[in-house]
Amino acid sequence: LVLGAMATHGGLARSQAVRAHAAALASTFAAVATVRIREQATLGGNLAHADPAQDPPVTLLALDGVAVARSRFGERRIPLDALFVDVFETSLEPGELLLRVELPPLPAGARATYQKFLPATRDDYATVSVAAVIARDASGVCTHARIALGGAATVPLRAREAERSLTGRRLDDAAIHEAAVLAAAATEPIDDLRGSADYKRAMAGVWTERALREVA
Structure with missing residues (x-):
């Protein structure tokens, strides 16, 4: 699936191609802010803003997204976990x-x-958010696991240790809880008006467990 940088969040939320690829991705775009913003704000602007x-960055990370940038020197492919460098900072070069x-x-x-913890209003930023992708074989053993979190560090992040803990295992209560603990441990949240770092870390574990139970 290819998503153009100038596509709006609203357009992507309604796209049949997006829904066919992953309904959770369409739901993610539909969860952005308000209708007015979704119909004007673009995917490229969202990613370059690096909030x-x-x-969207959370679910796109869990779906192994790759950004493609162009400059006068040609095109460059950037895995999304390498695109985000810090708060409001990306690895895009001048002229790209x-x-x-x-x-x-x-x-x-x-x-x-995609799970979004919103203790305030629906159009607010998430205190923490989690995207999870799970595939299992015919015997129920996990063969593919992706867990990404937003609001849990200065960049959206993959919980790789948590992912590795699930691969090759049946997704029983113990496996899911262990992965949630590892995901929380991978976070480096900051204190802000949506909660303390300790609170966000705890919520990252809670919402990772909820996300995994939904897709297990």
């Missing part, structure tokens, strides 16, 4: 424009979800 609490995001096919039977 760690934004919605973000063209598109490419998503590889999901493993057969994969399930995906």
Whole structure:
């Protein structure tokens, strides 16, 4: 699936191609702010803004997204976990424009979800957010695991230790809880008006567990 940088969040939320690839991705775009913003703000602007609490980067990370940028020197492919450097800072070079995001096919039977913890209003930034993608073989053993979190550090992040803990295992209560603990441990949140760092870390574990139970 290829997503153009100038596509709006609203357009992507309604796209049949996006829904066919991963309904959770369409739901993620639909969760951005308000209708007015979704119909004007673009995917490229969202990613270049590099706000760690934004919605789309989290699900795109879990879907193994790759950004493609172009300059007068040609095109450059940037895995999304290498695009974000710090709060409001990306690895885009001077003179580079973000063209598109490419998503590889999901493993057969994969399930995906996006969970957004909103203690205030629906159009607020998430205190923490979690995207999870899980695929299992015919015997129920996890063959593919992706967990990404937003609002949990200065950049959106992958919980790689948590992912590794799930691969090759059945997703029983113990496996899911262990992965949630590892995901929380991977976070480096900052104190702000949406909660203390300790509170966000705890919520990262809670919402990772909820996300995994939905797709297990």
